[in-house]
Amino acid sequence: MVNAVEKLAVLSPFNQSVIEELNYNGASDVEKALDKAHKAFLNRDHWLPPYKRIEILEKLATLVEKNRERLIEIAVKEGGKPYVDTDIEVARAIQGVKLGITAIHQLHGEEVPMGLTAPSVNRMGFTFYEPIGVVVSLSAFNHPVNLIVHQTIPAIAAGCPVIVKPAPDTPLSCIEMVKLIHEAGLPEEWCQVLITDNVNAEKLATDARVGYLSFIGSAKVGWYLRSKLARGARCALEHGGVAPVILDRLEDFGSIATPLAKGAFYHAGQVCVSVQRVYVPEDQAETLAEALKKEAVKMSVGDPMDRGTAVGPLIRPGEVARVSEWVNEAVAQGATLVCGGSKKGDYCFEPTILLNPSLESKISREEIFGPVVAIYGYKELDDAITSANSLEFAFQASIFTQNLDNALYAVQRINASAVMVNDHTAFRVDWMPFGGRDSSGLGMGGISHSAKEMSRVKLMVLKSPRLA
Numbered sequence: 001m002v003n004a005v006e007k008l009a010v011l012s013p014f015n016q017s018v019i020e021e022l023n024y025n026g027a028s029d030v031e032k033a034l035d036k037a038h039k040a041f042l043n044r045d046h047w048l049p050p051y052k053r054i055e056i057l058e059k060l061a062t063l064v065e066k067n068r069e070r071l072i073e074i075a076v077k078e079g080g081k082p083y084v085d086t087d088i089e090v091a092r093a094i095q096g097v098k099l100g101i102t103a104i105h106q107l108h109g110e111e112v113p114m115g116l117t118a119p120s121v122n123r124m125g126f127t128f129y130e131p132i133g134v135v136v137s138l139s140a141f142n143h144p145v146n147l148i149v150h151q152t153i154p155a156i157a158a159g160c161p162v163i164v165k166p167a168p169d170t171p172l173s174c175i176e177m178v179k180l181i182h183e184a185g186l187p188e189e190w191c192q193v194l195i196t197d198n199v200n201a202e203k204l205a206t207d208a209r210v211g212y213l214s215f216i217g218s219a220k221v222g223w224y225l226r227s228k229l230a231r232g233a234r235c236a237l238e239h240g241g242v243a244p245v246i247l248d249r250l251e252d253f254g255s256i257a258t259p260l261a262k263g264a265f266y267h268a269g270q271v272c273v274s275v276q277r278v279y280v281p282e283d284q285a286e287t288l289a290e291a292l293k294k295e296a297v298k299m300s301v302g303d304p305m306d307r308g309t310a311v312g313p314l315i316r317p318g319e320v321a322r323v324s325e326w327v328n329e330a331v332a333q334g335a336t337l338v339c340g341g342s343k344k345g346d347y348c349f350e351p352t353i354l355l356n357p358s359l360e361s362k363i364s365r366e367e368i369f370g371p372v373v374a375i376y377g378y379k380e381l382d383d384a385i386t387s388a389n390s391l392e393f394a395f396q397a398s399i400f401t402q403n404l405d406n407a408l409y410a411v412q413r414i415n416a417s418a419v420m421v422n423d424h425t426a427f428r429v430d431w432m433p434f435g436g437r438d439s440s441g442l443g444m445g446g447i448s449h450s451a452k453e454m455s456r457v458k459l460m461v462l463k464s465p466r467l468a
Contacts (some may be wrong), residue, residue: 008195010172013080013313014304014347022171025196027225032205036189037134037161047131047159048190050104055253057104057156060184061097062178064177071145071176073305076168079144082304086145086201093149093177096430099447100153106448107158107455110464114461115468116224117185129242129455130392131159132234133211136204138225139166140216140238141315142270146429150430151214152181154450156212160212163192167217169315174378206230212454226442236443239436241395243273243425244388246410247280248381248401253291256400256422261295263424264373265351266351268311272436273426279384282377289355289375293339296351301344311371313347323349323370326362333358335374363386365391381406389415392439396425417444 025033039048048056064071069092075086084274084382109127114120135158137151148164153161167175171193178193194204198221205213206228213229215222219239226235245260249252263275280288304312314320320343327341331354340352352372357363378384388397398420399410411419417437420427428434433444443453 001443002377008168008171010078010169012077013315016309016317016347017321019077020172022195025200027200027203030194030196030200033163033192033194034134034207034209037163039191040161040187040189041131041133041211048186050107050159052185053156053159054104056100056181056185057097057100060181061094063180064094067176067180075144075170075173076304078172079141080304080315081142082309082310082312083307085267086304086460088146089143089146092430093146096146096149096203097153099431100157100451101430103154103157103448105450109452109457112459112461117205123461123463124467125459125461127457127459129158129452130458131158131211132454134209135160135162135212135454136210136215137162137164137214137216138166138201139203141167141169142267142272144170145177146430147176147216148174150445150447151216152178153432154447155212155467156181156186156191157447157451160453160454161190161192163194163202163204165194165196168195171195189258193456202228209417212236214450219441222441226269234443234453236435236445236450237441238272238445239393239439239441240369241272241393241436241440242276242367242391243395244277244279244385244397244414244416245275245425246388246397246399246414247284247288247380248399248403248406249281249284250400250402252271253284253288256296257288257291258425260292260353260373261299263426265296265299265311265371266293267424268314268349269371269373270315270369271426272367272440273428274369275425276368277388278373278375279305279378279387280375282379285355285375285377289336289338289353292353292373292375294351296339297432299351301348301350305419311348313350314349314370317346320347320349323368323372326370327352327354327372330354330357330363330374333361335361335363338375340371367393380456381410385410385413389413393436394438395436395440396420396427396437398423398425 112125114123159196208230213235222237299310335357336355338353342349396418
């Protein structure tokens, strides 16, 4: 357990140099933040009306655009995602702020019909939304700007005070975003940042004053925190996945190799919906492997600030060692190493393709969270679907096919929260529902969906003898 005088060293994942040192927040800071946020929520006279929230978000979108290059630089240095992809991430963040404005417009109730029975005459019924209370957001490292947007903007849209704890690997992007939120006009007590350890993070998330927990991270931690939440508190849990892709019999794999490679090796595979398992008719497996190899070997690996880099470092050196161990295990157990398989320096790992690894290998059973994709041959489409559904994870999946019947058949039978047809599993836009099921999570993200989850419905029934 830490106290406020200890330091968090924020390291570059590319060379482990110290970017900045931050003070940890201790238990007293957690208590102060909760007290400020809860008092803000209880003081209804000072709730921010919708028009004011809209004004703040409009100004915030302008500020994020104005500070775009600075946000990119901070995120690349601390997170290691290549510049070109981080540029897209910040563009998404700007769009996410604007979607918060749309979410405010969508937070409206409906008329509940009365007079349908004799006891309900002389009445009118309406529902409307109210903020759920204090929101606590525990974030992850892999999208350090956009995840903060997804975990703060819906709360602001819903009218909830929010306390965000960024990942210890990437706190600087969060701090910078929250500064811009305050500059846009949101009072400080309505959006606070805490840099703290896991013990204090648990106290923060499970406090009785918290109405909603937004958690992105490991399933073990997420499900544990859910079991400790206060009565009435809601949560959204976003955990890992092992995104399966099924390829129907195709004449040419050239057109799909590029999106598959992007979906597999984007941000060095450190994405919960990265392409990890690809199922292909067994007599075409080697052909696909070679097509995918042509794309993988073209990808430049190295300095994320270099505009030509496609695959940057893993977040920590220990992750490089782990990924290497898993790949070596798969090869030792019979997998064919098509390409890659080696560290590049101390902090990067080559885009790696494995053909037909053992189903007992870690690669086949767990989330790799690294730049590795495994290809498996199958006999019948149902066999591929069964294999895709064989693990406890269920997030996004996809099928590539020119057969509409097969597409619809697979979409219905694959256990996933979303199935892409003729696209890779990592596709996402920020207005669509996004979240895992089974061990992969609970609840739905997406700006407008989260804003509604952070709200409560209240019903008003008006009785008057003048009503029919």
